[in-house]
Amino acid sequence: MTPHSLAFYVDVVITGTVLGVRPTDSPNRVTAVLGSDFGENNFGDRSMCRDYGLAEFYWDRVSADHPWSGHHFTLQVHRLAYRRGTLANEMLRARYGRFTPRLRFEKLQRLLQRRGVPLLEIPEIPANAPYYRTFWQPDSQVAVSVIGTYGEYSTPDSLRVGDVYSIHAPMTADEVEWRRGRVG
Incomplete structure (x- = not known):
């Protein structure tokens, strides 16, 4: 792992943002920072996703005549194992390198941990356990999904046990409590 790309992931977990873009920011704000090279998926007129390769941003709205409201972002880290880093957006590569x-x-x-930023393990959704483990940073509300054991989505030629699968924000304290209640 190059120090620069590792710095990107550290920045995301600490700040809960991608290059300063929050999960709640508008589509125009995300485009202003990450650029216009994205794939857009609309799910009816009430949900939308912009796929930047590594980063995906999601919005929803009440109806077509209402503005988009930022819902969450996900870093699909696992995709890099298949594309050898080409999925990192140009803006991300310009700032963090390869x-x-x-x-x-x-x-x-x-x-x-060296920066005093803890990651707390939280219960995995039963359908995903034991294949994944989830760790949560309470201040930034970022969740990190890690390969826990080999299964349907992890094979020896793609990801290894202990590799990060994805990074997601926000994961609220309410969602963490809900997970704890489901498993406990």
């Missing part, structure tokens, strides 16, 4: 195909959770966690 992105390598895998992100080891131990490295990310160690760097965050």
